[in-house]
Amino acid sequence: MFPNSILGRPPFTPNHQQHNNFFALSPSLYSHQQLIDAQFSFHNADLSRAVSLQQLTYGNVSPVQTSTSPLFRGRKRLSDEKNLPLDGKRQRFHSPHQEPTVVNHIVPLSDERRYSISPLFHTHYVPDIVRCVPPFREISILEPREITLPEAKDKLSQQILELFEACQQQVSDLKKKELCRTELQREIQLLFPQSRLFLVGSSLNGFGTRSSDGDLCLVVKEEPVNQKTEARHILTLVHKHFCTRLSSYIERPQLIRAKVPIVKFRDKVSCVEFDLNVNNIVGIRNTFLLRTYAYLENRVRPLVLVIKKWASHHDINDASRGTLSSYSLVLMVLHYLQTLPEPILPSIQKIYPESFSPSIQLHLVHQAPCNVPPYLSKNDSNLGDLLLGFLKYYATEFDWNSQMISVREAKAIPRPDGIEWRNKYICVEEPFDGTNTARAVHEKQKFDMIKDQFLKSWHRLKNRKDLNSILPLRAAILKR
Known part of the structure; x- marks a missing residue:
């Protein structure tokens, strides 16, 4: 399937042993029937939404010429091939004289097969590829075991489930993002042949909408990578590439020169907004850690989604404005579920240290969820009670002044005395590198606003037992 975006959920069952050569065929955006015929094997895929703009295709631009490889003929089909039968057209990609494109591999091409960089990108600085990510070995498609959603016997739990089912990310949404990632990796490897592009964050960790x-x-x-020099230079080249060669399907590319620089852009084909960073390796690791937690217990994803929607509605879910990032909110939910008198989640980093070690090479990180079976908790609390308990825990029980939230330890631990933690209003430990994911909350006014929303929402929900009292459902569902 997609090596960096295993769509299975733990535990994985190898029901289908087949290889995916779909993206090795053509950079065009395929029709509905071609997508159905491709070897995706998704269950209940919503293909009606898989292709939103069929008239747009990826890669419909002038090819970059190679300096030494006579076999590379660009990305447009030659005129003498237009009238070949379908089998004849495909034969060119699978001939012994040319290797098919390998999706999401880091491809260390030999000297005679490396693409030259267009004169537009000539520069005196070339990033030093010291330890490039090793080539990814092809694996069979792994079908997930479907996880049944929890029962909802009360009104509040039913509202949470309805919101989740209406707003959760669909397979078709992920497929559109993955298609864009595949095409962009192909293009960026013209600039940096040994690079590799990962889809990370909520799109892949199980908590997306x-x-x-x-x-x-x-x-x-x-x-x-030095974010002020190397990363910024790399993104400058990528941004220029987007503005010129890829302008037909990438719009509004912006280079944001922040502490961690990014390129923001919109994909015209999928209509998805993207943020692209360089070498934020911890983001790749925590994507698969969170994905394991997401499918470890069937109450986790609905609870996280409703809390993210609630926080967004009350304007406390925006790190750029001094409140909580979605990543911090997810860690707060996981921590709460770990610290109940009868825990719903364990610390999987403690139970499976070999699967979630920070030293595991990136081309093996996606395998971590395969080693973790579902967690069977004795806690049978319904979703409504868990939402109430979450609000109460952070409104009245958690000691913000002296405690730090630690999913890695599955408990609240004393704050470290380091400069990163001193005089911080909220401390949420990043499970891999130990930094504070809530460092954006640096104003007392914003901290007080966050605490106040926890307290007010807890009182309202406790009295009315109606989700609409803290989150208007109709508006939340319309926003998706």
Whole structure:
């Protein structure tokens, strides 16, 4: 399937042993029937939404010429091939004289097969590829075991489930993002042949919604990259490439020169907004950690989605404005479920240290969820009670002044004395690198607003037992 975006959910069952050569055929955006015929094997895929703009195709631009490979003929079909039968057209991609494109591999091409960089991108600086990500070995498509949603016997739990089912990211949404990622990797490897592009964040970790943006991480080497110099230079070249060669299907590309620089853009084909960073390796690791938690217990995803919607509605879910990031909110939910008198979640980093070690090479990270079976908790609380408990925990029980939220330890632990933690209003430990994911909350006014929303919402929901009292359902569903 997609090596960096295994769509299975733990535990994985190898029901189908087949290879996916779909993206090795053509850079065009395929019709509905071609998508159905392709070897995706998704269950109940909503293909009516898989292709929103069929008249647009990826890669409909002038090819970059190679300097040494006579076999590379660009990405447009030659005129003498237009009238070949379908089998004849496909034969060119599978002939022994040319290797098919391998989706999402880091491809260390030999010297005679490397693409030259267009004169537009000539520069005196070339990133030092010290330890590039090793080539990914092809694996069979792994079909997930479907997880049944929890029962809802009360009104509040039923409202949470209805919101979840209406707003959760669909397979077709993920497929559109993955198609864009595949095409962009193909293009970026013209600039950096040994690079690899990962889809990360909510799109892949199990907590995405229909309206979730796409997050991409470009890995040029498995070592730290200086974000002020190397990453910014790499993104400058990528941004220029987007503005020129890819202007037919990438619009509004912006280079944001922040502490961690990114390129923001919109894909015209999928109509998805993307953020692309360089070498944010911890983001790749925590994507698969969160994905494991998401499918470990069937109450986790609905609870996280409703809390993210609630936080967004009350304007406390925007790190750029000094409140909580979605990542911090997810960790807060997981921590709460770990600290109940009868826990609903364990610390999987403690139970499976070999699967979630920060030292595991990136081309193996996606395999981690395969080793974790479902967690059977004795806690049978319904979704409504868990939502109430979450609000109460952070409104009245958690000690913000002296405690730090730690999913890695599955408990609240004393704040460290380091400068990153000193005088911080909210401390949420990043499970891999130990940084504070809530460092954006640096104003007391914003911190007080966050605490106040927890307290007010807890009182309202406790008295009315109606989700509309803290989150208007109709508006939330319309936003998706």
